[in-house]
Structures are given as structure tokens and as C-alpha cells.
Amino acid sequence: xxxxxxxxxxxxxxxxxxxxxxxxxxxxxxxxxxxxxxxxxxxxxxxxxxxxxxxxxxxxxxxxxxxxxxxxxxxxxxxxxxxxxxxxxxxxxxxxxxxxxxxxxxxxxxxxxxxxxxxxxxxxxxxx
Amino acid sequence: xxxxxxxxxxxxxxxxxxxxxxxxxxxxxxxxxxxxxxxxxxxxxxxxxxxxxxxxxxxxxxxxxxxxxxxxxxxxxxxxxxxxxxxxxxxxxxxxxxxxxxxxxxxxxxxxxxxxxxxxxxxxxxxx
DNA sequence: GGCTTATTCAACCAAATGGTTGACGATTGT
DNA sequence: ACAATCGTCAACCATTTGGTTGAATAAGCC
Numbered sequence: 625x626x627x628x629x630x631x632x633x634x635x636x637x638x639x640x641x642x643x644x645x646x647x648x649x650x651x652x653x654x655x656x657x658x659x660x661x662x663x664x665x666x667x668x669x670x671x672x673x674x675x676x677x678x679x680x681x682x683x684x685x686x687x688x689x690x691x692x693x694x695x696x697x698x699x700x701x702x703x704x705x706x707x708x709x710x711x712x713x714x715x716x717x718x719x720x721x722x723x724x725x726x727x728x729x730x731x732x733x734x735x736x737x738x739x740x741x742x743x744x745x746x747x748x749x750x751x752x
Numbered sequence: 753x754x755x756x757x758x759x760x761x762x763x764x765x766x767x768x769x770x771x772x773x774x775x776x777x778x779x780x781x782x783x784x785x786x787x788x789x790x791x792x793x794x795x796x797x798x799x800x801x802x803x804x805x806x807x808x809x810x811x812x813x814x815x816x817x818x819x820x821x822x823x824x825x826x827x828x829x830x831x832x833x834x835x836x837x838x839x840x841x842x843x844x845x846x847x848x849x850x851x852x853x854x855x856x857x858x859x860x861x862x863x864x865x866x867x868x869x870x871x872x873x874x875x876x877x878x879x880x
Numbered sequence: 881g882g883c884t885t886a887t888t889c890a891a892c893c894a895a896a897t898g899g900t901t902g903a904c905g906a907t908t909g910t
Numbered sequence: 911a912c913a914a915t916c917g918t919c920a921a922c923c924a925t926t927t928g929g930t931t932g933a934a935t936a937a938g939c940c
Contacts, residue, residue, distance in 0.1 A: 639780050647778035649848075651928085652767050662851060669886060681929055683888060702886050702937035710851050717848040720777075723790060723841045779898085796917060809899055811918060830907035830916050 638715075641693070645716045648692035653677070654685050661695060661708040668697075668704050766843075769821070773844045776820035781805070782813050789823060789836040796825075796832050 648654055657671055672682035686706060689695045693712035698705050776782055785799055800810035814834060817823045821840035826833050 639783075642783065643778060643780060646774050647927095650771060650775035650778050652771060653928090655767075655770065658851060667886080668888095677928095678930065679886085680888075680931085684928075687888095699887090704887065708851065713848050713851045717845050720841050720845040720848070723786060723836065723838050775897095781898090797915085805898095806900065807917070808901085808919085812898075815918095827917090832917065 641712075642716060642719060644688075644692040645694065645712050648688050648694055649716075651685070653682075654689055657682075657685060657689065657706075658694060658708060658713075661706055665705050665707045668706065671706060769840075770844060770847060772816075772820040773822065773840050776816050776822055777844075779813070781810075782817055785810075785813060785817065785834075786822060786836060786841075789834055793833050793835045796834065799834060 649658075653675065656675075660666060660671060660674075668683060668686060669679065671686065672679045675682060686695065686697065690697055694709055696707050696709050698707070777786075781803065784803075788794060788799060788802075796811060796814060797807065799814065800807045803810060814823065814825065818825055822837055824835050824837050826835070
């Protein structure tokens with residue numbers, strides 16, 4: 625009954641986590657927030673600034689991202705800092721790769737990944 | 753205005769597609785369907801069979817998966833065949849990998865991937 | 881102490897989601 | 911021709927989602 629196989633999805637115990645991760649990613653605002661946090665940790669107010677939306681709405685988005693494990697929030701003083709937490713993203717990505725494994729063409733993606741990351745200079749350029 | 757950078761998410765034209773892919777993946781029923789289709793193409797009725805849910809509901813799920821590009825449906829005679837379409841999954845997975853790229857630990861995932869796929873024999877064993 | 885800033889809470893709302901049922905068109909088999 | 915099977919459509923329903931406001935809590939500044 626433990627989730628022995630990530631592909632079956634049959635009542636696995638990581639189902640709920642995947643639910644949360646994918647539905648968190650399903651919103652463009654939340655994806656933008658993740659992209660912003662990719663560059664640096666940010667306070668809630670600063671996260672909200674570029675959006676045409678109330679602070680409360682952003683706060684709720686951040687709660688959703690936190691519950692999904694995609695970010696973490698640490699309160700220091702009166703400001704709450706948001707930090708990207710790539711593990712959950714990685715897990716979900718791995719899950720998805722399961723669906724490509726049986727196709728040889730899937731290797732394209734990894735070639736692209738590797739050349740993007742390793743071929744383009746030494747400093748970890750975030751997004752070419 | 754074209755989506756020049758997959759990380760910004762700023763009004764990129766692939767946003768809508770990612771919306772659809774991730775919200776399609778956010779439902780456990782739909783993920784199970786994908787897992788079933790991983791093993792073989794299936795007719796709609798056969799997809800619906802293991803679920804405790806009406807055929808119409810499954811039909812709707814399949815429409816959602818189709819619109820997201822995750823599966824394709826081809827009607828042959830009176831039965832409609834559903835086939836996994838891994839490209840969309842791969843694209844979304846690539847997008848997600850962007851969030852791991854700046855971390856060295858991300859390479860773990862790819863090591864795991866490579867050993868899983870290449871290390872476990874010649875025949876494309878679907879899911880060990 | 882009293883103002884300002886940072887963030888959440890609570891109540892509310894419109895729209896989207898995920899399901900049901902029953903009727904319907906299309907295709908197949910006898 | 912008739913009946914059975916495959917799948918979708920339409921109408922409906924309950925719940926969730928994503929947003930709004932205004933008040934409330936908490937911390938820093940003068």
C-alpha cells in the first residue's frame with residue numbers, strides 16, 4: 625500500500641503531495657513567484673509588488689506554495705522571507721520523467737539540459 | 753512578447769499551455785489514467801473500467817488530458833483509442849528542471865534517471 | 881506611547897472544477 | 911431492421927479556487 629511504483633499512481637501515499645505540487649504549479653501567478661524566488665529570497669511584500677493583485681491574494685498564493693513544499697517561509701523580525709525549495713519540484717519532475725523513459729527521444733531533453741547547464745560557461749548562469 | 757525566458761513566466765505565450773498541463777496533472781484520476789496509458793493504448797471504456805466513476809466523468813478527464821496535449825485520441829470504428837503523448841510532459845518537466853539547475857544537487861536526479869534507464873538491462877522495462 | 885509597516889485573518893463573492901444523471905448520435909452485430 | 915455497445919452532450923449540483931475588502935495582530939521607529 626506504500627507507493628511502490630511512481631507510475632501506477634494507485635493509492636500511493638505520495639499522491640496527495642503530487643496533487644499539491646501540480647495544482648500549485650497550475651497557476652501562472654504562482655509560477656511567476658517561483659521564478660522570482662529563483663533569483664533571490666524575497667519578503668512577502670516584495671513578492672507582491674510586481675503583481676496587479678492585493679497583498680492578501682499573494683499571501684494566500686504563498687501559503688499554497690508552502691504547503692506544496694515548493695517554498696519555505698521564515699519570519700525574521702516583522703518580515704517573512706520566502707525561499708525557493710527545489711526538492712519538491714525535483715520530485716515532481718522525476719515523477720514526470722517516468723512517462724518519457726520508455727521513449728528514446730526522451731534523451732533529447734537531457735542532452736539539451738546538459739548542454740544548457742554545462743556547455744554555457746562556468747558560472748551558474750540562471751537562465752540563458 | 754514572445755516567451756523569451758521560461759523562468760520569468762511574464763506573459764509568455766507558453767503560459768497557457770503550462771497552465772493546462774499542470775492542472776491536468778493536478779488530479780490523481782488523470783495521473784492514474786496517464787500511468788495506465790503508459791503500458792498500452794486503450795479505448796475510453798477500458799480506461800474507465802477500473803475507476804469508481806461514471807463513464808462520462810472519465811470522458812471529461814480524457815478531454816482535459818487531450819487539450820493539455822498529454823494524450824491524443826483517435827476514433828477507429830466506434831471505439832476511440834487513447835494514446836499517451838509524452839512531448840507535453842517532457843516540456844513541462846524541462847520547465848521544472850529550470851528551478852533545479854542552479855543547484856548542484858540537481859544532478860542526483862539525472863544520475864538516478866540515467867542508472868534507472870541505462871543500467872537496468874536492454875529491454876525497455878517500463879517501471880522497475 | 882503612538883504612528884507606520886508587514887502580514888495574516890475573516891467574510892464574502894464569482895467563476896471554475898469534478899462529479900452525477902438521462903438522452904442522444906454513431907457504429908456494430910445478428 | 912433491430913438491438914446492443916461506445917462515447918459524448920446537456921443540465922444540474924456541491925465544492926474548490928482565486929480574488930476582493932476591512933479589521934486584526936505583530937514588530938519596528940520616533
